[in-house]
Amino acid sequence: MRSWGNSLGKAAAVLLTAALLSSCSAGTDPSVKGSASPGTTANDQAASQIKGQNSNKVKDPKPTPEPGDPTGPKGGPAFEAKESAPAPVERGKSAAKNRVKAAEANFRKPVKFTDGVSVSTGGFLHGTIEGEGAGIVQGAPYVVIDVTVRNSSKKPFDVSTVVPTMVYGDASIAAAPLYSGVEVQDLSGTVAAGQEQKARYAFQVPADAAKGTLYLDLNGTHQPAVFTGDLP
Secondary structure: OOOHHHHHHHHHHHHHHHHHHHHHHHHHOOOOOOOOOOOOOHHHHHHHHHHHHHHOOOOOOOOOOOOOOOOOOOOOOOOOOOOOOOOOOOOHHHOOOOOEOEOOEOOOOOEEEOOOEEEEEEEEEEEEOOOOOOOOOOOOEEEEEEEEEEEOOOOOEEOOOOEEEEEEOOOOEEOOEOOOOOOOEOOOOEEOOOOEEEEEEEEEOOOOOOEEEEEEEOOOOEOOEEEEEEOO
16 A cells, blocks of 8 residues: 555655756846846846847047137237248138248348239337227337238239238247237228238337248238348
8 A cells, every 4th residue: 555645755755856947047047138147246247238238339539619619729929830930821612722832031132923923021110008998918029011012913903811920039939919008000902903002000010029920921912021130
């Protein structure tokens, strides 16, 4: 005869074995969401999810200025003198590739272009700034230079986009232009054939700067007129 107690013990063992096998199967079934692979902890799963989310993020591009914000320094010279001379000003498609040439001159002689246009300087005045306002340094020395453009060519000469630049010293330091506290006048419009036009420019130049160079980039068809040497 079979013992009732032995039968119950065998049945219990079978049920326990089945439960263990079911548990192992559920832990390794990839179709079961949220289940961890063997040897993986909950912290490992969280780190893996964060890494995946970060890899999908687009890198933030270089910030752009807000509307109305300045894109460069206010005031100061027309260029930063990284080289001995400023680069010619680009004036769009109308600018000639081969500009009319002229030899450099000192401040007492005119710059003569090959087409008959000439530029001369004179009327040098020295002083110190007395006014007040934005960009003005009280007591700073300055020099005023008169400029005359003579058009001996057969065509009108455009001076509506002149860019003057003054440098001084062995390091070609760019002098800040001065527009207030002293009488100045820019070139404008065109100079008719056989006529001339005068202008006056002022620059902040140290009193001990005996030498300097003035660049007058007149337009897109002529190379800059260059005056260099002792400042009268």
